[in-house]
Amino acid sequence: xxxxxxxxxxxxxxxxxxxxxxxxxxxxxxxxxxxxxxxxxxxxxxxxxxxxxxxxxxxxxxxxxxxxxxxxxxxxxxxxxxxxxxxxxxxxxxxxxxxxxxxxxxxxxxxxxxxxxxxxxxxxxxxxxxxxxxxxxxxxxxxxxxxxxxxxxxxxxxxxxxxxxxxxxxxxxxxxxxxxxxxxxxxxxxxxxxxxxxxxxxxxxxxxxxxxxx
Numbered sequence: 001x002x003x004x005x006x007x008x009x010x011x012x013x014x015x016x017x018x019x020x021x022x023x024x025x026x027x028x029x030x031x032x033x034x035x036x037x038x039x040x041x042x043x044x045x046x047x048x049x050x051x052x053x054x055x056x057x058x059x060x061x062x063x064x065x066x067x068x069x070x071x072x073x074x075x076x077x078x079x080x081x082x083x084x085x086x087x088x089x090x091x092x093x094x095x096x097x098x099x100x101x102x103x104x105x106x107x108x109x110x111x112x113x114x115x116x117x118x119x120x121x122x123x124x125x126x127x128x129x130x131x132x133x134x135x136x137x138x139x140x141x142x143x144x145x146x147x148x149x150x151x152x153x154x155x156x157x158x159x160x161x162x163x164x165x166x167x168x169x170x171x172x173x174x175x176x177x178x179x180x181x182x183x184x185x186x187x188x189x190x191x192x193x194x195x196x197x198x199x200x201x202x203x204x205x206x207x208x209x210x211x212x213x214x
Contacts, residue, residue: 010191011118013101013141015071015093016041016184017086019127022076030147031079031161033173034103034127037145037180038074044181047072054092056085066188071095075127082127083134090135097135101187102142103180104128105161109146112172112205114180116143116187116196141192145180175204 018034026032042049047062049072057075064070071093075085090097104127109115119139122128132138148169150160165173183199 011098011141011187011193012068012189012191013184013187014069014099015073015089015095015101017073017075017082017089017100017102017131019079019082019102019104020074021079026162028164029162030165031105033105033145033147035074037103037143037177037184038072040177040181041184042072045070049074051076055088057089059089064188065185068188070188079130080126081130083130083132086131087134097137097140100135100140101184101192102128102131102140103184104142104144105147106144107147107149107157107161109144109148110203110205111146111148111165111169112176112203113146114143114176114183114202115146115200116183116192117141118192118196141187143180143183145176172204179204 016038018038020026020032020035028036042060045062045064047060049058049060052059055073056077057073060072062070071089073085073089075082077084086100089095090100104125106115108123118141121138122132128142147161150157179199179202183195186198187195
């Protein structure tokens, strides 16, 4: 959804999609951080999620804290077919792709960082490749959550993304989940660009004395 204010278009998301893989094998892995975000939002906003075959995923709708009606989706098609579920929801509810905020993991960002963007390429992420292909556009917002890169000589990329966070990373990710929630709620109230300006520079992995104020 877009709102015109002083002739400026403000992008307010009307759907939030979290990417991941279904099943206990993938639960709480780095690659499933999108699922974790949607689960946390559903809990905070008291929006029940349930399996919906027509949407090929777990879906719920309700009112977010910002007072806006919101659609929540976790595609259960496996990551590389995520676009099928997103396309099903956008077609059913006639949603503009530009109003769909997708949350997913990013190895190019360190743990403790998030990055909001209004559009762009898939950046090698298979879930995003599928969504772009099915929506026929790259012009939709996304929120990338840093999961860090594997250490040199350690786990290869696949093992890294399908692995779980270390105890020290888990402590940081607890704070990151709060940061993500705050960034999304601000996006719903004042637009994605406003949230970008406040949250893209935050780094929760820095020592408290080194953190930049927002």
